[in-house]
Amino acid sequence: MLAQSHRKDAFIEFIKSLLAAPFVLHMRDDAQRRLQHYGEVMDSLSQMIHEHRELAAREDPRGKRRVSRLARLVPEIGDFFTELDMRSALLEYNAAYGFAERSRVAPSFNDVRLVLNIAQLQAITPALRLMTFDGDCTLYEDGANFDRSDPLVGQMIQLLRFGIKVALVTAAGYPSAPEKYTERLAGLQQAMLDAPDLTDDQCRSLYVLGGECSYLFQFTGKADGCRLRELAREEFMTSEMLQWSDADIKALMDAAHACISSFVQRLNINATIIRKPRSVGMLPRKTRHDLDVGSGRRASRRVTAELLDELALELADLDTGPISLPYTAFNGGSDIWVDVGSKQIGVQLLQAYLSTLPEQTLHVGDQFLRIGNDFATRRACTTLWVTDPAETSHMLELLLSCRKSN
Numbered sequence: 001m002l003a004q005s006h007r008k009d010a011f012i013e014f015i016k017s018l019l020a021a022p023f024v025l026h027m028r029d030d031a032q033r034r035l036q037h038y039g040e041v042m043d044s045l046s047q048m049i050h051e052h053r054e055l056a057a058r059e060d061p062r063g064k065r066r067v068s069r070l071a072r073l074v075p076e077i078g079d080f081f082t083e084l085d086m087r088s089a090l091l092e093y094n095a096a097y098g099f100a101e102r103s104r105v106a107p108s109f110n111d112v113r114l115v116l117n118i119a120q121l122q123a124i125t126p127a128l129r130l131m132t133f134d135g136d137c138t139l140y141e142d143g144a145n146f147d148r149s150d151p152l153v154g155q156m157i158q159l160l161r162f163g164i165k166v167a168l169v170t171a172a173g174y175p176s177a178p179e180k181y182t183e184r185l186a187g188l189q190q191a192m193l194d195a196p197d198l199t200d201d202q203c204r205s206l207y208v209l210g211g212e213c214s215y216l217f218q219f220t221g222k223a224d225g226c227r228l229r230e231l232a233r234e235e236f237m238t239s240e241m242l243q244w245s246d247a248d249i250k251a252l253m254d255a256a257h258a259c260i261s262s263f264v265q266r267l268n269i270n271a272t273i274i275r276k277p278r279s280v281g282m283l284p285r286k287t288r289h290d291l292d293v294g295s296g297r298r299a300s301r302r303v304t305a306e307l308l309d310e311l312a313l314e315l316a317d318l319d320t321g322p323i324s325l326p327y328t329a330f331n332g333g334s335d336i337w338v339d340v341g342s343k344q345i346g347v348q349l350l351q352a353y354l355s356t357l358p359e360q361t362l363h364v365g366d367q368f369l370r371i372g373n374d375f376a377t378r379r380a381c382t383t384l385w386v387t388d389p390a391e392t393s394h395m396l397e398l399l400l401s402c403r404k405s406n
């Protein structure tokens with residue numbers, strides 16, 4: 001249980017357990033009857049979310065926040081920035097995926113994740129003003145570039161046309177090197193230049209926030225070639241962030257670097273450690289394990305997902321002594337990174353810079369486990385948990401069709 005808890009989402013597991021009862025009790029009934037019972041579970045959930053929000057909003061005169069029914073059942077639960085109509089989301093999901101037709105395969109993690117995505121999307125669409133996206137595995141495949149022909153490119157241009165501010169919020173940190181981000185986003189840049197109706201203001205509504213929250217770039221208007229320009233820190237960072245000293249940042253990175261080096265040595269891992277001003281990473285090298293067989297030397301270890309998780313969790317508990325800077329330690333899928341700051345801070349910086357509220361902001365990402373770097377955005381705004389760019393595109397299709405019909 002403990003060994004797997006970092007790979008589980010408590011709220012999704014809770015909803016799965018609620019849906020398990022009607023699934024078992026109505027296995028032999030028809031799909032319509034199962035749907036009716038699933039719908040009742042969803043109504044109860046909407047009610048619990050409503051109560052949870054009411055209690056969170058209510059000031060207690062003794063300064064003590066009362067615990068909601070939902071928080072008692074799921075102690076890890078966070079804040080909801082909107083009400084959620086879970087029944088409506090379930091019906092939409094069922095229409096697209098034939099969920100209630102199933103009588104042999106029980107409601108799964110992915111079913112619940114997608115129903116929650118649809119509910120969050122339906123709730124936020126009318127008020128949406130800022131949409132932020134993770135990069136790798138959310139907009140494009142891991143390490144790939146954004147292609148002009150990708151349907152997501154057209155959908156993001158459409159968001160800009162609707163007057164929504166759009167930002168890529170990524171761990172990738174290329175300080176003072178906007179050309180590296182431009183290279184990855186060349187398809188998007190070209191699509192902006194090719195869209196005759198897109199105004200300069202709309203082009204300038206597209207941002208890239210790198211290193212979680214450390215570097216902010218803004219696209220320029222068409223006359224300027226829709227290039228990325230870097231904003232000065234003073235323009236977008238809070239006064240608190242501006243006070244983070246270089247010495248503290250260096251000490252934090254030193255501590256993370258030492259932890260990674262010790263792990264690599266202790267476990268005999270063949271890896272490259274990359275050090276940047278505000279991040280440090282561990283990239284396992286591909287090794288030919290068979291080469292070491294019979295040579296008398298101990299072969300370096302294979303780096304499994306579990307070993308990467310182990311290091312990410314060790315780094316999350318880093319002893320930083322008197323330094324209290326926020327940082328993110330995460331498993332990027334095939335590597336480990338420690339960055340100063342977090343995507344929560346990143347999204348909140350954008351909200352302040354663009355005068356946008358949490359209930360008008362939506363973040364889309366694929367790393368919502370405790371060991372992922374999108375997880376932190378849950379404290380800043382409504383979120384969608386996707387598994388790949390195709391799912392992101394499907395979510396945008398739903399959003400854009402809701403927006404058009406309004």
Ligand SMILES: [Mg+2]
Pocket residue numbers: 134135136137138365366367
């Ligand atoms: Mg990602």
